[in-house]
Amino acid sequence: MTPHHSPTSGAGRALDLPALARTALYRDVWGGRVPAGVEDAPPVSVWQWRRHVHTEARRSLTGAPAVWVLYPIPGDDPIWIPLGPADIETGAALVGTTIAAAGVTPGDTVLAVAPGAPVAGNLLPYLLSSADRLRSFDAPTSVQGVSVFPLSLSTVGYKPDLVVFPLSRRPSVIAGTSADVAGLMELARRAGVTPPRFRLALLVTPPAGLHDAELADATANLLYLPGLFAPIGGRPGRPEVWLPAETATAELIRDDEWGRAVRDLSRVPAIRALTETQGESGELVITVHNAALPVVRMRTAIRVRVAEPGPTGAWLEILSRAPGRAADPVAAFTPAPNHSLRSGSGQANRR
Amino acid sequence: MLDPAIEAAPLGDLRALEDRHLGDGLISFAARSALYRDHWSDAGVTPAAVRKYEDLQRLPYVRGADLREAWRRHPDAMICDPDVRAWFATSGTTGLPKWTPYGPAELALVEEIVHRAYYILVQRPGVFRCTIIATPAPFVSDAGAFALLASHVAARLPVEYLIASPTEAEATLRFLRTRPPTAIVGFPSILLRIAEGIADEAPTQARLAWRRQPSAATLAAVLATKLMRIKPRHLFKPEVGLFGGEPLAPYRQALHETWGLQALELYAMTEYPCFHLECREQAGMHLWADKCIPEIIPLAELEREDDDPAYVPAARHVFDATAGMQGEFVFTSFGRALPLVRYRTGDVIEVVDTARCACGRTHPRIRVRGRRDDLVNLGLIRFSTAELDQRLGAISGIGSWQLRIVRRGYKPQPILYLVPLGIERPSLAADAGRALDSIEALKLGVDNGLVLAPDIKIVPEIHDVLTWSGKRKRVIQEAPE
Numbered sequence: 001m002t003p004h005h006s007p008t009s010g011a012g013r014a015l016d017l018p019a020l021a022r023t024a025l026y027r028d029v030w031g032g033r034v035p036a037g038v039e040d041a042p043p044v045s046v047w048q049w050r051r052h053v054h055t056e057a058r059r060s061l062t063g064a065p066a067v068w069v070l071y072p073i074p075g076d077d078p079i080w081i082p083l084g085p086a087d088i089e090t091g092a093a094l095v096g097t098t099i100a101a102a103g104v105t106p107g108d109t110v111l112a113v114a115p116g117a118p119v120a121g122n123l124l125p126y127l128l129s130s131a132d133r134l135r136s137f138d139a140p141t142s143v144q145g146v147s148v149f150p151l152s153l154s155t156v157g158y159k160p161d162l163v164v165f166p167l168s169r170r171p172s173v174i175a176g177t178s179a180d181v182a183g184l185m186e187l188a189r190r191a192g193v194t195p196p197r198f199r200l201a202l203l204v205t206p207p208a209g210l211h212d213a214e215l216a217d218a219t220a221n222l223l224y225l226p227g228l229f230a231p232i233g234g235r236p237g238r239p240e241v242w243l244p245a246e247t248a249t250a251e252l253i254r255d256d257e258w259g260r261a262v263r264d265l266s267r268v269p270a271i272r273a274l275t276e277t278q279g280e281s282g283e284l285v286i287t288v289h290n291a292a293l294p295v296v297r298m299r300t301a302i303r304v305r306v307a308e309p310g311p312t313g314a315w316l317e318i319l320s321r322a323p324g325r326a327a328d329p330v331a332a333f334t335p336a337p338n339h340s341l342r343s344g345s346g347q348a349n350r351r
Numbered sequence: 352m353l354d355p356a357i358e359a360a361p362l363g364d365l366r367a368l369e370d371r372h373l374g375d376g377l378i379s380f381a382a383r384s385a386l387y388r389d390h391w392s393d394a395g396v397t398p399a400a401v402r403k404y405e406d407l408q409r410l411p412y413v414r415g416a417d418l419r420e421a422w423r424r425h426p427d428a429m430i431c432d433p434d435v436r437a438w439f440a441t442s443g444t445t446g447l448p449k450w451t452p453y454g455p456a457e458l459a460l461v462e463e464i465v466h467r468a469y470y471i472l473v474q475r476p477g478v479f480r481c482t483i484i485a486t487p488a489p490f491v492s493d494a495g496a497f498a499l500l501a502s503h504v505a506a507r508l509p510v511e512y513l514i515a516s517p518t519e520a521e522a523t524l525r526f527l528r529t530r531p532p533t534a535i536v537g538f539p540s541i542l543l544r545i546a547e548g549i550a551d552e553a554p555t556q557a558r559l560a561w562r563r564q565p566s567a568a569t570l571a572a573v574l575a576t577k578l579m580r581i582k583p584r585h586l587f588k589p590e591v592g593l594f595g596g597e598p599l600a601p602y603r604q605a606l607h608e609t610w611g612l613q614a615l616e617l618y619a620m621t622e623y624p625c626f627h628l629e630c631r632e633q634a635g636m637h638l639w640a641d642k643c644i645p646e647i648i649p650l651a652e653l654e655r656e657d658d659d660p661a662y663v664p665a666a667r668h669v670f671d672a673t674a675g676m677q678g679e680f681v682f683t684s685f686g687r688a689l690p691l692v693r694y695r696t697g698d699v700i701e702v703v704d705t706a707r708c709a710c711g712r713t714h715p716r717i718r719v720r721g722r723r724d725d726l727v728n729l730g731l732i733r734f735s736t737a738e739l740d741q742r743l744g745a746i747s748g749i750g751s752w753q754l755r756i757v758r759r760g761y762k763p764q765p766i767l768y769l770v771p772l773g774i775e776r777p778s779l780a781a782d783a784g785r786a787l788d789s790i791e792a793l794k795l796g797v798d799n800g801l802v803l804a805p806d807i808k809i810v811p812e813i814h815d816v817l818t819w820s821g822k823r824k825r826v827i828q829e830a831p832e
Contacts, residue, residue: 064478066504067512068530070522080526096732116487116516117496118523125488126497129436133458133501138495147435150488152551154518157797161439162489165450169438257695 015289016062016307017041020296024059025052038249038287042268043297046073046226053293054080070118071226074301078119081227084292091229092134093245095127099146102220103200103236104128104173106145111166111198112153113176113184120224121204124175125150127230153183160191167193174216175202181215200236205318223318224303227288227295230287244313249287252277252306271297274309279303281319352466356642358712362670362705365640365713367506370403372644372685377401378410381690385425386413404668405643407683409664412693418449432456437691439491441621441731453494456687460507460642461498461624467639469508470631471615471710472534472591480511480530482523482589484537484545487516491621492596517541521794524549527587535610536590539602540730540801540821542592543761546583546609547800553581568620586612595619595626597730598719605761618698618719620802623684623691627717635716636704638669644683645669645715646693649676649703653723666693671713672702679723727754727826729763732796736826742786748776749783753813755827763802767791767811780807 020026021034029048035041052060056081065082072078083091091205104110114123115238127134129148149166156162167188174181181203185195200214205223212219225232225248234241243250254277273286284302288295307315352358360368378401381387391398392654394411401407408466424427435452442448473479483499485492494576496514503510513530515523524545554576575581583589589610594602595617608613618636619626625642629635638645645668680700684691703716722728725736726815736754743752748773757764768784776782787805788794796802816824 037558052395054526055529065511067500067514070519070528080521086498088504111489114488115494116484116518117485117514117521118494122493122514122516123500124496125437126494130458131502133455133462134504145434148435149438150493152487152489154516155487155489158791159443159448160424161443162448165422165440165448166438193543295378297435313371318596 002084004222008083009204012313015287015294015296019062020294022027023062023293024056025049025293026060026296028052029291032199037294039271041339043253043271043285043299044295045299046076046079049079053082057082060346061293062347063275063293065292066119069120069229071224076301079226080118081290081295082292083229086308087290087292088229092127092130092131093128094244095131095230096231098222098233099128099202101235102222102233103218104146104202104204108146108199109169109171109174110119110145110146110148110173110175110202111151111171111184112148113153113174113180115180116154121177121231123229124204124222124231128175131230144179151184153180153187156184156187160187163188163191164193167196170196172199173202174198175204175222177204185215192261202233204231205241210308221318223302223316225284225288226288227286238315240307240315240317242313242315245311247288247313250274250314251285251287251297251318252280252284252304254280254282258283274306274314277306278309284316285298352711353495355711356715359707360641360713362399362640362713362715363714366404366668366670368645368768373404373407373618374402377683377685377690378407378692380431381692383422383431383526383823384689385428386418386421386689387692390397390417404644407832408666409568410597410693412666412695413691414695415622416450417443418448419589422450430688431690437494438489438679439494439621440489440502442490448489449622450489451491451623452688453624454688456685457624458494458498458501460686461495462502463496464624464626464639464642465499466506467504468593468617468626468628469503469510470606471628472593474590474750476630477535478509478512479513480532481534481536482513482516482527482532484515484523484535484541485540486596487518491619494624495619495626503726504543517545519610520545521614522548531587532589533591533614535589537592537790538596538731539594539599539606539614540597540761542594543605543609544800549583549586550580567722574711582609582611584609591615593617593628598721601730601758601763602761620696620698621688622694623682623697625684630708630710630712632709634708635718637708637712637714640669640714646681646683646689647672647676647700648695649678650699653679669702669717670705672705672715672774674702674704674706677701677720680717680719699723706739721828725826726766726791727756728797728828729756729765729802732763732792734792738790738826739787743783746779746782746786748772748779751813753815753825753827755829757829765805766809767805768813769807770810770813777810779781783807785828795829 018034021030029044031341046169063084065086068082070078071081086175110128114125117123125148129146188195198216201219205221220236221241222231223241232241232243251271253269253271284304285297286302287297303319305317307317357421379398382398389626390411425637430452432454436455437451437453439449440450483496485496527680557572557576591614592612592614615629617628624637627636627638646665646666647669648666656662656664673779680698681693683693699720700717701720707713707716726733743749748771750770753768755766797804816827
């Protein structure tokens with residue numbers, strides 16, 4: 001049995017499809033057969049993932065996990081994904097490039113509004129400042145000299161004066177979800193501090209991080225994808241995020257396909273390569289070659305427009321509004337700032 | 352043991368190691384900070400001349416209040432090494448929160464200590480699953496989790512982590528049924544509160560599981576919840592727990608009964624990320640003497656200081672303390688971002704022993720006995736006596752008051768005794784209740800089930816309890832802190 005080698009496998013790891021087909025998760029998803037390649041594999045839904053990984057993980061693991069992370073799924077309950085040591089190192093190696101491209105520079109002081117663990121995004125403050133400590137090798141690029149104030153709304157909401165000292169250090173960058181950032185600014189006002197104007201806002205999407213001229217000179221987006229230890233990111237002033245091909249393989253279920261699948265539940269929606277769908281929108285499907293448990297063609301429930309696909313990666317615009325819907329399905333699940341971390345509510349968008 | 356050459360080194364070798372730090376210019380380096388400049392200048396200290404422990408003893412102490420004041424007056428002249436990666440805050444129970452800068456050296460220190468902890472916690476080969484219930488940022492326990500990952504990823508130790516905040520307890524506990532932990536790390540009162548939640552929720556969850564998937568197993572679960580109160584040990588069976596943030600003593604037995612684990616204690620503070628921990632012998636927490644210079648100001652010296660605030664109490668090296676000695680813990684750190692030199696922690700420790708432990712480690716063992724400062728200490732929940740006095744002072748008709756902290760089971764309960772001034776107003780107790788309710792920390796503790804609701808008693812007189820030096824105590828811990 002020859003392992004299948006994908007040209008876009010994360011960190012050069014190959015997917016051993018026959019071995020994966022023996023795991024409880026993929027045996028169920030793939031109907032007991034071994035796909036000829038990733039492009040031949042049926043997609044895995046979050047509920048299939050939950051049914052197997054959340055209840056009997058040991059029958060699906062392909063490597064030893066070092067940590068379990070809870071990934072928010074728009075409009076749905078979050079999912080647990082295991083990451084092995086190599087998966088963590090891969091993420092830590094990439095994060096320096098991501099945040100440098102997003103506009104963070106040496107000497108920046110970052111106010112990072114983070115959710116409580118185990119939600120993906122909890123480690124963002126440390127990844128911003130200290131990703132090198134999570135690697136046993138030197139990454140080609142990392143941002144040195146970044147100093148981070150980690151803050152959580154659940155803590156600052158109880159004690160607003162916690163925000164006074166960080167703001168007195170003249171932070172140049174603020175990071176977090178739009179809701180959390182807005183919540184923190186409100187708490188700062190309550191503590192008697194006028195929120196400063198930042199040089200850069202790193203907004204975790206979805207919902208789409210919209211530029212707020214009062215908040216920052218420029219905005220760049222960050223996106224956590226299920227299975228990635230570190231977020232991917234955009235560039236200041238661009239509404240898209242860049243998904244490097246070396247990080248994950250991305251594909252698309254086009255909007256029209258999504259509609260057909262709703263009308264006919266037995267239909268497996270067609271999944272297209274991004275290069276075939278330039279300018280189109282739909283649900284993002286990703287493959288991440290993690291060692292602990294690869295994520296193979298997972299339907300993320302994240303709706304994107306494929307802006308610029310290419311051999312080294314793709315620019316993806318995160319959409320917050322599905323065409324023809326009366327309400328924004330993503331924003332509808334966005335918690336109010338001071339309710340974003342309630343116990344076990346399972347709401348989406350907790351980054 | 353991670354490093355027997357250090358962890359089991361004779362005290363003389365550890366003392367030599369400390370002197371080497373001093374000889375290498377620790378104090379000259381620290382003098383870069385405005386925290387020390389004026390203090391040391393006033394005391395006539397020449398930093399370069401401090402090269403061994405005897406020289407260090409001539410340096411003035413610093414306290415938390417000095418830190419706050421120095422940050423306020425010299426915000427841009429405090430840090431000794433500009434490579435600051437992250438900042439963490441204390442909760443600010445004794446005033447404004449204190450923020451502490453961590454650079455690579457501080458992060459590396461946490462990583463090394465968690466590596467030591469691994470060898471204490473893990474007793475047999477195989478996968479070790481560790482669940483950490485950490486407090487959200489800006490408190491340091493999130494960073495501790497990061498350090499755990501960094502340390503164990505680098506060493507490729509077979510540890511599987513699940514790091515959670517109490518705000519995500521429900522999702523975490525549900526998942527732990529699938530991946531039951533070998534070890535739990537957290538705050539004693541929070542873990543016991545979670546245990547209460549599990550017991551309350553278990554019958555409902557069992558019924559739901561039966562409805563979703565009727566089977567012999569789910570039916571047995573429903574019946575079990577009818578026959579007994581479900582405890583975490585019935586579901587998860589962790590072997591060991593590491594607990595910090597508040598003294599473990601009042602909770603140790605309850606943790607054993609509910610979680611079925613051996614509870615070990617750790618002592619840590621945000622100001623210096625070196626946490627000291629109990630080994631499996633449970634004969635006190637090992638004070639890592641290769642990571643700081645530990646001193647103790649004996650109680651008798653503290654009492655003299657209480658009597659005469661101008662008196663400067665003498666500290667002695669913890670190695671030179673006799674077993675059983677109690678006093679305030681003072682340490683000098685080897686940090687780079689902002690080294691703390693002769694930092695008075697306000698924590699009263701007991702030196703359990705300085706002899707080699709049965710585990711083989713030589714680092715002296717201590718217990719934390721309480722706080723020196725004017726705090727109402729309810730474990731994780733703390734507030735200042737001054738705040739209480741201020742709230743009660745705003746109510747007319749109170750002659751004097753006394754607060755006694757008792758425990759019902761493992762939970763603390765404040766009981767406020769009031770002596771009315773003249774004739775008792777009918778609304779006095781209600782007003783006092785509202786005053787207590789307005790103390791945010793106390794309200795948070797009561798609302799979250801960590802502290803029992805305060806009781807208020809109107810009494811004709813109060814039985815005074817005095818300190819050693821004859822001062823009247825207004826806050827009395829009837830149960831261990």
